[in-house]
Amino acid sequence: MIDRIASLGRTGIDLVLSFGRAGRFLAGVLSGVPRPVTGFPLLMKQLYSVGVLSLAIIVVSGLFIGMVLGLQGYTILSDFGSEAAIGQMIALTLVRELGPVVTALLFAGRAGSALTAEIGLMKATEQLSSMEMMGVDPLRRVIAPRLWAGFIAMPVLAVIFSMVGIWGGMLVGVEWLGVFEGSYWGNMQASVDFRDDVINGVIKSVVFGFVCAWIAVYQGYDCVPTSAGISSATTKTVVYSSLAVLGLDFVLTAVMFGNF
Amino acid sequence: MNQRTTDITVGLFMLAGLAALLFLALQVSGLSPKSAESTYVVYADFNDTGGLTPRGRVSMAGVTIGSIDSIRLNKETFQARVAMSIHSDVDNIPADSAAVIRTSGLLGEQYIDISIGGEMESLKPGDTFYSTQSAMNIERLISNFASGK
Numbered sequence: 001m002i003d004r005i006a007s008l009g010r011t012g013i014d015l016v017l018s019f020g021r022a023g024r025f026l027a028g029v030l031s032g033v034p035r036p037v038t039g040f041p042l043l044m045k046q047l048y049s050v051g052v053l054s055l056a057i058i059v060v061s062g063l064f065i066g067m068v069l070g071l072q073g074y075t076i077l078s079d080f081g082s083e084a085a086i087g088q089m090i091a092l093t094l095v096r097e098l099g100p101v102v103t104a105l106l107f108a109g110r111a112g113s114a115l116t117a118e119i120g121l122m123k124a125t126e127q128l129s130s131m132e133m134m135g136v137d138p139l140r141r142v143i144a145p146r147l148w149a150g151f152i153a154m155p156v157l158a159v160i161f162s163m164v165g166i167w168g169g170m171l172v173g174v175e176w177l178g179v180f181e182g183s184y185w186g187n188m189q190a191s192v193d194f195r196d197d198v199i200n201g202v203i204k205s206v207v208f209g210f211v212c213a214w215i216a217v218y219q220g221y222d223c224v225p226t227s228a229g230i231s232s233a234t235t236k237t238v239v240y241s242s243l244a245v246l247g248l249d250f251v252l253t254a255v256m257f258g259n260f
Numbered sequence: 261m262n263q264r265t266t267d268i269t270v271g272l273f274m275l276a277g278l279a280a281l282l283f284l285a286l287q288v289s290g291l292s293p294k295s296a297e298s299t300y301v302v303y304a305d306f307n308d309t310g311g312l313t314p315r316g317r318v319s320m321a322g323v324t325i326g327s328i329d330s331i332r333l334n335k336e337t338f339q340a341r342v343a344m345s346i347h348s349d350v351d352n353i354p355a356d357s358a359a360v361i362r363t364s365g366l367l368g369e370q371y372i373d374i375s376i377g378g379e380m381e382s383l384k385p386g387d388t389f390y391s392t393q394s395a396m397n398i399e400r401l402i403s404n405f406a407s408g409k
Contacts, residue, residue: 041263041266047270048270095288155277156276160277162288163283166288188288188290189289189290190290192288192289194289198285
């Protein structure tokens with residue numbers, strides 16, 4: 001009995017401890033601002049692997065999600081004879097919710113896990129500690145470019161996702177199901193506001209990008225340097241990122257769109 | 261892959277993001293550079309604005325000539341005071357015109373339609389519409405019908 005209570009306490013302390021370590025880690029990374037000349041090529045390389053290489057999955061899923069929204073929206077809305085509102089429905093769902101959230105989830109699976117595995121393997125093969133031996137700060141050289149790359153790439157990916165989704169919705173709604181194109185765009189423009197909807201969606205994706213990249217690099221940096229440790233850290237990255245994104249999404253939505 | 265190719269691909273990626281944001285701004289949210297075009301504000305007091313919302317359209321003979329800026333409660337008269345900005349090239353609205361709240365379609369959004377009066381003088385910036393007609397309220401309509409008024 002006492003053991004159980006003790007283990008409960010230990011779990012709690014471990015949890016707080018890992019939060020504290022993650023916070024200190026973040027402070028360490030952010031205080032080491034990348035040097036403009038040497039840091040820039042590193043950042044570019046990470047932006048390429050995190051952002052450009054994620055483009056394919058983002059574009060394809062954006063297209064299909066937009067097309068599914070178009071189909072589902074049409075079936076529901078045509079019951080009320082208001083299938084012209086399909087553009088408004090697709091645009092608002094994508095720009096406000098699905099764009100940032102689905103991009104973040106895909107990003108955690110596609111790029112976050114790769115970041116964790118890469119950094120974890122660097123730690124397991126003692127590349128990080130040998131860098132320290134050579135007087136190179138691994139936080140600045142390895143971690144910071146990856147964190148910034150995730151932070152920068154996510155909003156770009158989310159915006160592209162929304163655009164492709166809206167185009168996919170038009171493909172189904174207008175080209176296939178025969179909604180009048182003028183009312184597709186007209187209803188959309190009347191109901192989507194640039195500052196309230198588009199900018200709030202971008203803010204969401206900035207927050208998600210930061211959280212996902214932070215979790216991914218921290219899990220890699222903090223993993224147990226064995227093959228089992230790396231695999232569990234990769235799993236944790238995906239699970240924690242997804243949970244954090246969905247939880248934060250609720251909070252951000254309540255703050256941004258809940259008028260109470 | 262050498263540094264130059266990486267830089268160029270990342271540059272293209274960022275440009276694609278920028279283009280997508282521009283698309284969302286211009287095509288999706290209808291944020292046109294023209295909307296900053298000069299407008300003037302006129303007011304109308306309604307007893308009931310129904311489901312009227314800011315950014316809704318103001319039309320005359322079915323043509324959009326402006327948009328709704330704000331809807332506030334006038335605490336002295338307990339009426340809703342609607343501010344709307346009208347494109348400044350439409351500067352000859354007769355002063356005795358009426359602002360009417362209408363619904364587009366059966367379930368569509370509500371908008372303000374200006375039904376034209378006959379006065380020679382026209383509305384100036386900051387003027388208030390002389391007569392208004394509030395939103396049609398189906399419940400009130402039914403209760404009036406039921407009570408035989």
